[in-house]
Amino acid sequence: MVHQLPTGAKDLLPLDVAQKRWIESRIQQVFQLWGYQRIITPTIEHLRSLTAGGAVDPESVIQLPSNSSDVLGLRPEFTASIARAYAARLGSHVATCPQRIYYNANVFRRRGNNTSEESFQAGVELLGASGLMADGEILMLLAESLDRLELQNWQIILGDARLTTALLDLLPEQYRTKVRQCLANLDRVAIAEMDLPTDVKGYAIELIDLRGKPKDLLSRLSTSAWTSGLTGEINYLKSLIDLWESTGGNSDRLILDLSFMQTFDYYTGIVFEVACDNYVVAQGGRYDHLLGVYHPHNVSYPSIGFCLNLEELQQALQSRLPQTLTNSSYLVVAKEPDAVQAAFAHAAQLRQSSDLEAVELELQFRAVEAVRDQARSRGIPKIAWVSSDGAIVSETLN
Numbered sequence: 001m002v003h004q005l006p007t008g009a010k011d012l013l014p015l016d017v018a019q020k021r022w023i024e025s026r027i028q029q030v031f032q033l034w035g036y037q038r039i040i041t042p043t044i045e046h047l048r049s050l051t052a053g054g055a056v057d058p059e060s061v062i063q064l065p066s067n068s069s070d071v072l073g074l075r076p077e078f079t080a081s082i083a084r085a086y087a088a089r090l091g092s093h094v095a096t097c098p099q100r101i102y103y104n105a106n107v108f109r110r111r112g113n114n115t116s117e118e119s120f121q122a123g124v125e126l127l128g129a130s131g132l133m134a135d136g137e138i139l140m141l142l143a144e145s146l147d148r149l150e151l152q153n154w155q156i157i158l159g160d161a162r163l164t165t166a167l168l169d170l171l172p173e174q175y176r177t178k179v180r181q182c183l184a185n186l187d188r189v190a191i192a193e194m195d196l197p198t199d200v201k202g203y204a205i206e207l208i209d210l211r212g213k214p215k216d217l218l219s220r221l222s223t224s225a226w227t228s229g230l231t232g233e234i235n236y237l238k239s240l241i242d243l244w245e246s247t248g249g250n251s252d253r254l255i256l257d258l259s260f261m262q263t264f265d266y267y268t269g270i271v272f273e274v275a276c277d278n279y280v281v282a283q284g285g286r287y288d289h290l291l292g293v294y295h296p297h298n299v300s301y302p303s304i305g306f307c308l309n310l311e312e313l314q315q316a317l318q319s320r321l322p323q324t325l326t327n328s329s330y331l332v333v334a335k336e337p338d339a340v341q342a343a344f345a346h347a348a349q350l351r352q353s354s355d356l357e358a359v360e361l362e363l364q365f366r367a368v369e370a371v372r373d374q375a376r377s378r379g380i381p382k383i384a385w386v387s388s389d390g391a392i393v394s395e396t397l398n
């Protein structure tokens with residue numbers, strides 16, 4: 001029988017794992033330097049918890065049969081699980097806020113035609129914090145994580161769920177849903193072809209074009225006839241961009257896109273994704289009402305976070321990642337059966353040495369040349385030949 005993996009599943013072989021570790025260890029270092037602590041939430045939860053009060057489509061969750069009446073599912077992302085874990089724990093005590101939490105694990109999504117996909121995310125959630133400094137911290141932490149990986153050519157596409165909704169609310173009610181759909185799909189043609197009063201169409205097209213350098217776009221927006229009631233939201237974004245620039249953020253890295261919308265529907269403030277060579281390597285945003293979905297009395301805590309998509313990062317970083325595995329430093333060989341004990345003892349002694357990589361044992365009694373060939377082919381530079389009387393001869397291969 002041929003045992004194939006289900007469509008969408010994959011094995012990570014040791015080199016894939018080494019590359020993934022390379023990325024993870026750097027990102028986690030940065031998260032920890034900013035004071036974030038790691039959380040591990042369960043892979044399986046109740047479907048109703050994973051769907052975050054309707055913000056995550058249950059169709060995207062891989063559901064599991066269960067004996068109880070509650071359907072279970074595999075987590076499709078972490079934000080809902082962390083909101084569930086912390087909603088009741090934060091309490092009203094000021095000292096518990098903010099909480100800085102990070103995670104690094106696998107998530108599972110059901111794709112079209114019933115295939116499933118497992119992928120890996122490393123991310124942070126800043127719980128119980130709002131305002132300019134909190135949003136600024138998350139954007140800067142994101143930038144520092146990407147810089148730590150020496151990722152090139154990345155750009156943050158920054159939107160604002162609240163402002164986008166407010167801009168759409170300026171349209172007469174009967175057109176809002178349709179125009180929102182066109183914005184989500186960046187479908188300019190559909191807007192142009194819609195049967196709309198001329199001024200409404202002009203405004204809808206203005207909305208789809210709200211993408212560009214943050215400062216240019218914001219000044220265009222402040223002078224638009226439609227947006228006079230939105231100065232608070234517009235000024236907030238101006239201040240955030242100023243903070244980014246004044247703290248060393250590269251202004252070319254930031255694109256403001258007020259037609260940008262996220263897949264999950266729990267966002268209430270800034271939203272963003274990071275694009276790099278056609279890969280979306282990270283996404284996130286502010287979600288001020290989500291913790292309330294899980295709190296026994298619906299009390300919410302303003303929060304914000306992001307996750308990095310490790311497979312996409314691995315693709316975008318490919319040429320910088322390790323291309324080979326680390327070889328062992330020594331092959332320890334028992335020359336005859338009654339040297340086995342001494343060979344184990346010598347290998348153990350070598351492993352104590354801090355300047356060596358791994359020490360491997362030869363497991364068969366092969367001819368000397370066959371052992372040397374074996375070591376060479378595995379890139380092991382040294383052999384320790386152990387005799388039954390305990391004598392050891394070290395050989396460096398050339």
Ligand SMILES: N[C@@H](Cc1c[nH]c[nH+]1)C(=O)O
Pocket residue numbers: 076077078079080123124125264283284285286304305306307
């Ligand atoms: N959980 C979101 C990313 C995110 C983290 N925090 C806020 N948003 C995702 O998987 O897309």
